[in-house]
Amino acid sequence: MGEHHLPVTETGAGPGSVTPFPALSVAPMLDVTDRHFRRFVRSISRHVLLYTEMVTEQALRFGPADRLLAFSPEEQPLVLQLGGSDPDGLAVAVQQARAAGYGAVNLNVGCPSSRVQSGSFGACLMLDPGLVAELVAAMRSASPLPVTVKHRIGVDEHDSYPELLRFVDTVAEAGVTFFTVHARKAWLKGLSPKENRNIPPLEYGFVTRLVQDRPGLAFELNGGVRDLGHAERLRQETGCHAVMLGRAVRDRPWVLAGADPLLSGGEAPADSEKAAVLDYLPYMEEMLGRGVPFRTLTRPLQGMFAGSPGARRWRRLLNETALRSDAGPDVLGSMLETAGSGHPAAVAP
Numbered sequence: 001m002g003e004h005h006l007p008v009t010e011t012g013a014g015p016g017s018v019t020p021f022p023a024l025s026v027a028p029m030l031d032v033t034d035r036h037f038r039r040f041v042r043s044i045s046r047h048v049l050l051y052t053e054m055v056t057e058q059a060l061r062f063g064p065a066d067r068l069l070a071f072s073p074e075e076q077p078l079v080l081q082l083g084g085s086d087p088d089g090l091a092v093a094v095q096q097a098r099a100a101g102y103g104a105v106n107l108n109v110g111c112p113s114s115r116v117q118s119g120s121f122g123a124c125l126m127l128d129p130g131l132v133a134e135l136v137a138a139m140r141s142a143s144p145l146p147v148t149v150k151h152r153i154g155v156d157e158h159d160s161y162p163e164l165l166r167f168v169d170t171v172a173e174a175g176v177t178f179f180t181v182h183a184r185k186a187w188l189k190g191l192s193p194k195e196n197r198n199i200p201p202l203e204y205g206f207v208t209r210l211v212q213d214r215p216g217l218a219f220e221l222n223g224g225v226r227d228l229g230h231a232e233r234l235r236q237e238t239g240c241h242a243v244m245l246g247r248a249v250r251d252r253p254w255v256l257a258g259a260d261p262l263l264s265g266g267e268a269p270a271d272s273e274k275a276a277v278l279d280y281l282p283y284m285e286e287m288l289g290r291g292v293p294f295r296t297l298t299r300p301l302q303g304m305f306a307g308s309p310g311a312r313r314w315r316r317l318l319n320e321t322a323l324r325s326d327a328g329p330d331v332l333g334s335m336l337e338t339a340g341s342g343h344p345a346a347v348a349p
Contacts, residue, residue, distance in 0.1 A: 021104075021148075021178060022263055024231065025049035026256070027222060027246035028081040028106070028150070036287065038075045040300035041249070043279040045259040046269055049242075050078050054108045056121075057084035057093040069100040072283070076103060081150070083108045085121040085131065087138035094143045102145065107136060109151040112186040112196045123186040126155045129170035137174040148178040150222070153206045154185040161206060168210060172217055180220040180244055181207050197247070204238055211239040220244050227255050228262070252306040273304050274336050281329035288328060295322040298332075 026033065026041060028051035038050045055068050071078060080102045084090045090107070097105050109132055111122035125132050132149070139147045149171055153164050168179060184200040191199060202224045210219050220242035225231050231243040248255050254276070260268045270276035284297045298318050305311045317335055321327050 021146075021218070021220075021242060022047055022049045022077065023235070023242045024228075024256075024259055024263060025079075025180075025220065025242060025244045026051065026249050027244050028052060028054055028108070029246060029250060030054060032250050035071050035075065036283075036292070036297055037300040038078070039072050039283050040276075040280045041253060041256065042074045043270055043276040044253055044268070045256045045263075046266075047077075047263040048256055048259045050075055051106065052078070052080050054081045054083045054111065055093075057082060057086060057089035060093050060096055061089055065096060069096060069102075071101075073101075076101075078102060079104045079106050079148070081106045081108055082139075083111070083121050085125065085135065087135055090135055091138045091142035094139045094145055094147070098143045098145050104146040104148060105139065106148045106150055106180070107132070107139065109149055110182050110186065111193070112152075112188055112191070113193045123152050123155055124188060126151055126167055126186075127158060129167045132167070133170050133174035136171060136176050140175045146178070147176060148180065149176050150180040150182065152182050152184060152186045153203055156186075156188055159185045161209060164206060165210070165213065168214065168217070172214070177216075178218045178220070178241075179210075180222055180242075181210065183207055183221060183223040204234065207240055208238040211241075218242070222246065228258050250303065252303045253300065254304060254306070277301060277304060277332065277336060281333060284329045284332075294327040298322055301332075 026038075026048060030053050033051060033053050035052075038052075041048070041050060052071075059065075059068060069080070080097045080100075082090060082093050082097075082105055084093070094105050108122055109125045113122065125135075136147050136149065151167070153159065171179075183202050183204050183206060184196070185203075186196050187200060204221065207219055207221045210217075218241040221234055221238055221240040222244035223246075225234065225243055225245045226248055227245075231245060234240070235243050245255070254273050257268055257270075260266055270279055280301070284294075287297055288294060298321070301318060302315055305314045314335075321331050321335070324331070
């Protein structure tokens with residue numbers, strides 16, 4: 001992925017303040033990037049930027065905010081992604097995020113699910129740039145935390161580049177300087193969220209044009225990024241400031257193994273997939289003691305060893321172990337004892 005360290009994007013967080021955003025991040029993914037997945041990723045990369053699952057401002061207002069905002073210090077740098085369309089509610093949510101210790105907040109303007117649409121937020125907000133500007137202005141007024149926006153390149157028939165540029169310009173006038181662009185349009189009618197991640201074609205050229213036309217803003221590219229090498233090629237081709245990986249990390253977390261040498265020049269925290277899993281075991285022990293189910297804690301491990309001869313067996317053993325009454329980190333440790341160089345082909349049942 002190149003011989004040089006990846007750059008860090010600096011974006012204003014308010015008068016006289018600047019916050020760095022690493023050039024690589026892991027996308028917010030529903031039912032994936034919970035605190036346990038994020039903690040496991042830290043066994044592979046200490047420096048890639050992490051995002052929470054989307055949390056709605058209403059959930060924080062009426063639900064268990066402490067639980068929804070909880071994270072381990074090791075997860076930093078970490079961004080809270082928020083969903084909502086109420087300026088006052090989002091302003092309070094940003095204050096809660098700051099009190100909880102988050103380094104930045106991100107407004108979701110990209111999710112196409114019908115549930116999100118019914119709440120008048122997510123991708124449908126792209127149809128009302130003025131409202132998005134109002135929302136981020138309220139968020140920025142409530143706290144000095146940096147506010148960023150994640151969005152699509154268009155919605156339904158509103159998918160022209162001039163419309164995208166107008167959206168970005170309107171939101172930038174409210175003080176946003178860092179935009180994460182999922183380089184696909186969203187079809188709000190007729191496609192499921194899963195289909196919206198695959199069927200609309202990728203249009204990386206839209207990101208290239210944004211970078212060229214608005215040099216005073218920072219753009220992060222998201223969508224279809226396969227690995228670190230692909231991320232670097234896209235960064236060079238589009239000129240974007242950062243690249244966000246999503247499902248590639250969900251399916252095989254080890255794809256991030258080379259991130260830290262690129263981001264910081266330092267060594268990776270684990271030199272093998274086996275070592276990364278072993279590093280996660282003490283955290284599992286702690287969470288089990290807090291009542292977190294063993295199956296929940298093993299979900300981040302499902303994609304480990306993908307591509308090796310023992311990957312399928314590893315997943316089967318994980319699922320079988322989760323049903324055992326004595327399931328715990330020691331069981332996983334024994335599964336790994338004969339894993340050789342990091343591949344579980346010889347793991348004992």
